[in-house]
Amino acid sequence: MIALFSLALFFFASSLHVEAQDGERIKVYANRGDNITLPCRLEGLSNLFGNRIKWTKLEDDSTETDVLMSMGFHKKTYGTFENRVYMLEADGNDATLVITNLDLKDYGTYRCEIINGLTDKIVEVDLELQGENSLSFTGVVFPYSPRLGRYNFNFQNAQAACLEQDAVVASFDQLYEEWRSGLDWCNAGWLNDGTVQYPITKPREPCGGARTSAGLRNYGRRDKSNSRYDVFCFTASLKGRFYYLIQPKKLDYEEAVNACERDGAEIAKVGHMYAAWKLHGYDRCDAGWLVDGSVRYPISRPRKNCSPTEAAVRLVGFPDKKQKLYGVYCYKPQP
Numbered sequence: 001m002i003a004l005f006s007l008a009l010f011f012f013a014s015s016l017h018v019e020a021q022d023g024e025r026i027k028v029y030a031n032r033g034d035n036i037t038l039p040c041r042l043e044g045l046s047n048l049f050g051n052r053i054k055w056t057k058l059e060d061d062s063t064e065t066d067v068l069m070s071m072g073f074h075k076k077t078y079g080t081f082e083n084r085v086y087m088l089e090a091d092g093n094d095a096t097l098v099i100t101n102l103d104l105k106d107y108g109t110y111r112c113e114i115i116n117g118l119t120d121k122i123v124e125v126d127l128e129l130q131g132e133n134s135l136s137f138t139g140v141v142f143p144y145s146p147r148l149g150r151y152n153f154n155f156q157n158a159q160a161a162c163l164e165q166d167a168v169v170a171s172f173d174q175l176y177e178e179w180r181s182g183l184d185w186c187n188a189g190w191l192n193d194g195t196v197q198y199p200i201t202k203p204r205e206p207c208g209g210a211r212t213s214a215g216l217r218n219y220g221r222r223d224k225s226n227s228r229y230d231v232f233c234f235t236a237s238l239k240g241r242f243y244y245l246i247q248p249k250k251l252d253y254e255e256a257v258n259a260c261e262r263d264g265a266e267i268a269k270v271g272h273m274y275a276a277w278k279l280h281g282y283d284r285c286d287a288g289w290l291v292d293g294s295v296r297y298p299i300s301r302p303r304k305n306c307s308p309t310e311a312a313v314r315l316v317g318f319p320d321k322k323q324k325l326y327g328v329y330c331y332k333p334q335p
Helices: 002-010 154-162 172-180 253-262 268-281
Strands: 017-020 025-030 034-036 052-058 064-071 074-077 084-087 097-099 106-115 121-129 140-144 195-200 215-221 229-237 241-244 297-300 310-318 328-335
Touching: 025 034, 034 121, 052 297, 064 084, 074 084, 140 172, 140 268, 172 195, 172 215, 172 229, 195 253, 229 253, 241 268, 253 328, 268 297, 268 310
Parallel strands: 025 121
Antiparallel strands: 017 025, 034 097, 052 064, 052 106, 064 074, 084 097, 106 121, 140 229, 195 215, 241 328, 297 310
C-alpha cells in the first residue's frame, strides 16, 4: 500500500492527500479542478487481465452510480464521468481510478470491486474537499438553513443546499476544526457521515445546558429521509472574484440579479461570501442580496454598527424579494 501511495503522489503531488484507514478504507483529499487518483490494488489476486473491475459511487439512498467498468482491454465509463475517468494501470495489479477536473458533485464515497470468480475484493475510498493550498482542513464551515426557517432539511435536501451555495456537506473533522477556531452555533445540522451535531464554545441552558463542557453536541445518526435539521456546509476555495457592486440606488432581488449580469458576473452564493471572508479577509458593512434570496454582509474587522463584537458573516434575513432596500454581491468565475 505504501508503494501505491508513493506512485499516486508521484503523478499528482500537488493535488492529492491520502490517509489510510482501518482495513480497506481510504480517505483522499483534493481541491476542485484537480486530477486525482483513488487507490485500488489487486494484491493477492491475479493481475488485471482475467478480472472484472467495477468502480461505483455510493449514493446516500443506498444506490450505486456506475463510474467505470473494466474487463481486460474493454473499458466503459458512465454518465457525468464519461471521458473524465480512466484506470491508471501503472502495473499489472493497479486498478487505481483517475478522475480529471474534479467537480463538487464528485465528492463522496467510491467503491472499487474486483471480481475474479473465486476471490472478490472491495476497497472503499472517501473523497473529501481539501483546504485551499493545504493538506489540512483549511477552509470555512458555515451553518445553513433555508428561507423556510430552521430544521427543514432531510439529508438529501441538505446535500443539495450546500452544492447550490458552492460548498459540500462538512465532515466531522472540518466542523471540529471550526469549533476549535471558535464556531459556536446552537442549531443542530447534518454532517456528511449522516450524523447531526452542533458546536458549542460557550455552554448555556438552551444549548445542552450551562453546566456541560464546551464541545460538539452529537445527536448521532438520524433517518436521512425523514429527519429534519439544518446543515453545516464546507467550502475551501474561491475560484473567481467576489465583490460588492456599487449602484446608485438600492435594489430588489430581480434588479440585483440583473445588475450582476450587466457587469459580466452572477449574483454571489453564500459559499462565495464565506470563502472571501474567511480565506481572503473580505470586509464590507453593506448588506447585499445573495442568490438564495438572503441578505448578508461579511465583517473581518469588528466595529460599531457593523459587527461590534466579532468577525462574522452577518445574516439580515430572507426579506421580501420586492423590497428595494439592499445592494448586491456579485461573483465573476475565473475564465
